[in-house]
Amino acid sequence: MLRKIRITLALVCLVLITLLFLDFTGTLHAWLGWLAKIQFLPAVLAMNAGVVAGLILLTLLFGRIYCSVICPLGVFQDVVSHISDMRKKKKYRFAYSPALSWLRYGLLAVFVIALVAGVGSFVALLAPYSSYGRIVQNLFAPVWQWGNNLLAYFAERAESYTFYRTEVWIRSLPTFIVAAVTFAIVTVLAWRGGRTYCNTVCPVGTVLGFLSRYSRFRITIDTRKCNTCHLCEKQCKASCIDASGHRIDYSRCVACMDCLETCTHGAIRYISVSKAKNEKSVREKPSVDKGRRGFLTGAGLLLGTAALKAQEKTVDGGLAVILDKKVPERKTPIVPPGAGSLQHLRQHCTGCQLCVSVCPNGVLRPSSDLGSLMQPESSYERGYCRPECVKCGEVCPAGAIGKISEAEKSSIQIGHAVWVKENCLPVTEGVSCGNCARHCPSGAITMVPMDAEDPASPLIPAVNESRCIGCGACENLCPSRPFSAIYVEGHLVHQTL
Secondary structure, X not given: OHHHHHHHHHHXXXXXXXXXXXXXXXXXXXXXXXHHHOOHHXXXXXXXXXXXXXXXXXXXXHOOHHHHHHOHHHHHHHHHHHHHHHHHOOOOOOOOOOOOHHHHHHXXXXXXXXXXXXXXXXXXXXXXXXXXXXXXXXXXXXXXXXXXXXXXXXXXXXXXXOOOOXXXXXXXXXXXXXXXXXXXXXXXXXXXXXXXXXXXOOHHHHHHHHHHOOOOEEEEEOOOOOOOOOHHHHHOXXXXXXXXXXXXXXXXOOOOOHHHHHOOOOOEEEEEHHHHHHOOOOOOOOOHHHHHHHHHHHHHHHHHHHHHHHHHHHHOOOOOOXXXXXXXXXXXXXXXXXXXXXXXXXXXXXXXXXXXXXXXOOOEEEOOOHHHOOOEEEOOOOXXXXXXXXXXXXXXXXXXXXXXXXXXXXXXXEEEEEEOHHHOHHHHOOOXXXXXXXXXXXXXXXXXXXXXXOOOOOEEEEEOOOOOOOOOHHHHHOOOOOOOOEXXXXXXXXXXX
């Protein structure tokens, strides 16, 4: 029964989190956004004390339930492993293997160092929730959108507008490649070894593994009933059960409950430690020094780093030939208003792509810069950042993009417009335009005569940088191609006008 309950809850969580990244309308986040906020690493970076404390308490009570139920990448590995079992028609295919402690702790140490140093691209590579988000956003979402467009095609023929077309495009080739490689690695490891990725690579799994050594409820082996048939060991996809020695590595056990239904003698049970002691069952030899030392150096560093980051957070028309627009060379990237600064975003973002998937105007896309790889930045070739849209801040689970109101967004300056004379149609073609001034929501652009001494000369835009908020309406709606005659240069630190 425990196994069936666990599988049901895990599949529900996996499906709902997947829908969060597939939903290009942004309507599901009002109901399901909490699933992103209860993920371990985003909650730590956002200093969501309630969620972090809840997940720690959950692990101390029941073991790595987070890894087997809540984490989408963990559940995804279970799905792949199950499909592998069905294809190979081999139910008992695993075997006990010693923990690769040097690799687990080494990757955790490098992960913490990267977190302290603000190397967000490396942090994003190893974050399990973010890795799954990138896989869905880059690999699954295009298929989902093509299916939607097919339904929209037939709906239009039936004079129904229940579905509407959406544009399918690759927002960042490097991020797409990273997502594809991650998908391949995780799939191969899960296909061949079950939870290998969770117990050798994932830093969250390593930290929770420290805690699960001291969990109140755990899988125990009753040596009086065990006949050493090794079925439990062969069924364990975490490879943490040593049937010969009647030992279980609780730091790697993800509490999947698969072994419970495998044992035909009732020798394996999921019970409290005190009950197991009273029944004089075989207990795991306490490696107190190693476990406590690992917990202090792993979990302590990770949570301590988040505290430091939190402190930094508080201190801190058709006049030209229609061609696809090209991205201008910006000296400073543009990041969403809720981020506050470029440094804050880079230190807190895990690159999960949730904000990218929910952006209704195609403004956000993953960065291709090595220092901020896979983290969101704004570009205005396909749309502009509308003052009334605050979806990215509403869905961000890590606190990298803060939640702001529409009124606050209209007064936050994330950049300023820059006019490029040699691209402007009044200069190159001698015709009137004024598109940038007409659509500027903050009134920062006015049209003035190109020749101050000749009022009849073509009008060109003049930018008042003190009023510009950097929304990109001027850049997006400029008819000049392939480069706009006016573009937005980002600010390292945002200002309130």
